[in-house]
Amino acid sequence: MARATAHIGTTNFATTIKVDDRILISDEPAALGGRDAGPAPYDLLLASLGACTAITLRMYAERKQWDLQAVDIALHHAKVEKRSRIERVITLTGDLSPEQRARLAEIAERTPVTLTLKEGADIATSLSDDAA
Structure with a gap:
């Protein structure tokens, strides 16, 4: 946790x-x-999404023994009509077939941080009794 x-x-x-x-x-x-x-808070959010995406794609490619040499991810956050929008552009380097690239794109849509952001998270807020 x-x-x-x-x-x-x-x-x-x-x-x-x-x-x-x-x-x-x-x-x-x-x-x-x-x-x-x-970094500003939204920059940290983008960094978290980028790191999770890169790590997940690396793990998946290693498990499949695919020739994924590098993953580069460009991220941008903007507010569009009161809603947050994140643009993520993934560059895959390596000798990968079109099918492997498509599969990695599918995997990127299901990384843990991606799913948390898409589904939203319940946030329970309370105040501590300590006045430290």
Whole structure:
């Protein structure tokens, strides 16, 4: 089960994110009042989708023993008429047949993060009693 914590103090809007023993910084660009100290939240969302897609395609190709040399993914997020839209363009490098490429495109549509984003996730929010 994935666990993360996020902490923000009074420095607009740098947020320290901890995932296990790893630390990331997220921030907003200067144009939005931040200091551009790290990727913005939607950038992290795109990074997660890209990483999950690349890892899943690599795992699948290795299991099938296909000649997939590299996966490059370009992602873009935009709001279109009050709805989020993510464009994902996948470039596959390797000696792959048209059928193998088509299968990898199908697999990309069913990666765990892709499915979570498409299906939505229930988010249960509560306030801690601790005033740390």
